[in-house]
Amino acid sequence: MPRRQGTYTLFLPSEPSIVGYAAVAGKKEKEGPLGDYFDLCYQDTTLGEDSWEKAEARMQTEAVNMAIKKAGLSNASIQYIFAGDLLNQCISSSFGLRGLGIPFLGQYGACSTMAQTIALSAILVDAGAAAYCAAVTSSHFCSAERQFRFPLEYGGQRTPTAQWTATASGSAILGTHKRGAPVVSAVTIGKITDLGIKDAANMGAAMAPSAAQTLTDFFTDTKTAPEDYDLILTGDLGSVGTALLKELLQKEHIDISRNHNDCGNMIYDAKKQDVHAGGSGCGCSASIVCSYLFQKMKEGIFHSVLFLGTGALMSPTSSQQGESIPGIAHLVHLRMA
C-alpha cells in the first residue's frame, strides 16, 4: 500500500515490478547508438499504413502486444492500460489500443507520458487495485511535424534548439513483485512549472525548470542526493535543456553532472544524424526506458535509477495566442530489488 514520504513523494513498499517491456522504433532510431536494443524496427516508417497517424497507432499496438507476450501474460490478465501520446485527442492510443479489450485510462503528459503511465500503473499495483497494468506511449516524427510545426513537404528550416521527434513506442507491464525484475520503488508527480519561455522550437528550455523542481522535491522528500543513484535519466531535454537543468540545479547546490544522461541525447548520434538539439517525443524516452534501461538494470549495470519524464504542455493554438510553455516532470525511482 502506497505511503507518503515527505511532501511530494509516494513510496511503494510492495515493490511493483516491470514484468515485461518492449520497444518499437523507426529507421533513423535504428541507425542511432541504441538501435540494437529495440525489439522491432521498421525501415518503412509508414508501417504499410496509409497515414502517419495510423502508423503511429500501429506502433503502440505492436509495443503493447510484445510487452504482454514477453511478460508471459494475456490481455485478460491486465486490469488497466494507461496510455497517451502527442496527437490531438490522443488518437494513437485510442486507435492503437481499441482492439485490446483492456480497461483504458487515457493520459496526457506530453513527453512525460511514459513516466506518468509507469507511475500510475505502479501505484495501482501497489494499492492492490490491479495485479497487472500496462503503460504505453508513442510518437512519430511525421505525424508530429505536420501537427505541431509544418507539413513535411514544406521543407521548413529547423532552428539549432529544435529537437527531433522520435518515431518510436515503448510499453511496460507492471505487476506484483517479481524476482529479477526492476521495481518501481517511489514516484514523485510533478507540478506545472512555467518560467515564461515562449519559443516552441526550444522545448528543452521550457521543460528544464520542471525537471529541476521535481528532482529537488524528490531529493528533499527522500533526504537523498544525486550520488545515491547510478543514473539520473531525463527524457527528453536534449542538449539545450540538459545544460539548463544542470545550471538550475547548481543554484540549489545539486550536482548531477557525474551520473546524468538524457534520452534526447542518447537516441541519435549528434555528430552524424543532424538532429540539432537531440531527440524528443513521448516515444523517445519510452523506447529507451523499455529497452536499453531495463535491460542494463537486469544486467546489473545500473542498480538504482531515477527516470524523470519531462513534458511541454503547450499546443500550436496556445503558442499562436502568445502563451508561454508550461512544463511538467514526473519522477519514477527504479531499482533492482
Add this chain to the structure above:
Amino acid sequence: MPRRQGTYTLFLPSEPSIVGYAAVAGKKEKEGPLGDYFDLCYQDTTLGEDSWEKAEARMQTEAVNMAIKKAGLSNASIQYIFAGDLLNQCISSSFGLRGLGIPFLGQYGACSTMAQTIALSAILVDAGAAAYCAAVTSSHFCSAERQFRFPLEYGGQRTPTAQWTATASGSAILGTHKRGAPVVSAVTIGKITDLGIKDAANMGAAMAPSAAQTLTDFFTDTKTAPEDYDLILTGDLGSVGTALLKELLQKEHIDISRNHNDCGNMIYDAKKQDVHAGGSGCGCSASIVCSYLFQKMKEGIFHSVLFLGTGALMSPTSSQQGESIPGIAHLVHLRMA
C-alpha cells in the same frame, strides 16, 4: 484499500468522499433547467479573456478554486489534481491549472473525463496515496466548434443528431471519509468499444455501445440490477444516444427506462433552446454532477447513483482519414453513506 469485485469493478471500502464541489457555466447553460444549481455563471462567455481557449481555461481555474474553498481546504492540502479537456493537448487544463502548485496528472477521456478523474481520485484516496485529490474538466461551445467542426463565423448548419457542446466546468474534491458527503463506493473503468459509427455529428450513437458495455459489466460484477439504484446518470449521450443505449441494454434484458437520465438531455430545455440532440462536452456532465447531482444526494433525493461518463475518442484527423469513432464509458458508483 481498493478490492477487486468481479472482472472489471473496483470496490473502495474506505468510502472516499466528495468533500467539496463546484460548477461554473455560461449564459445558455444558466438559461437551462439547471441554471440555478451552478455556483457561478458568466453572461459574457469570453470571461473577459481574449480567446475562447483562455476563457475555457479560466473556467477550470474558477471551478477548482471554488471547490477547494467549499471543502475548507487550501491548495497545499491536495496531493494530486486529475484534469483533462477536449482541446488539443488539453490546454484548458494545463493553462487553467498551472498556477495551483498541485501535482498534476493530465487525463484524456473526451466527455468521460469527469468520471475518469473522479474514479482515479477516489482510488488514490482509498489506497492511502493521497488525503485529498481534485478532479476537474471543462468544455466551451466556441473553442470546441472551431476545433472540431467549423469556425463560428461560417454559420454551419447542424444536423438533427448533433449535440451542443456545453460551456461549463465542474470540479470535485475527493477526500477520506466524511459524514454527510456523497461517497465513491465503486468504479468500473471501461474498455474502448467501436461498432463502426463514422458520423462525427452523431456522437451519441458512437458512445452508446461503450455505455451499454460498462453498465453490463458493472451489473455482472456486482450482481445488481438497475432497480437497485435511484438514478443511472449517463453523460452525455443526448437524445439519440439515450435511445440507442436503452435498445442495446434491452437486448441484454436490462431495463433502465424507469431511473435513467442523461446529462445531455438535462442541461438545456429541448423545446426552447434549439440544441438538437442535447448537450455534450466534458463540462456538461461535470457541471451537472458537481452541482445538481451532489446537492440532490445531500438532500436525500438520491441515495445510490451510477454516474457513467461517456467519451468519443476521435479527432477531426481520424475522421478525415475515414476512421470510425471509438467510444469509452467509465462508471462511478456514488452513494450517501
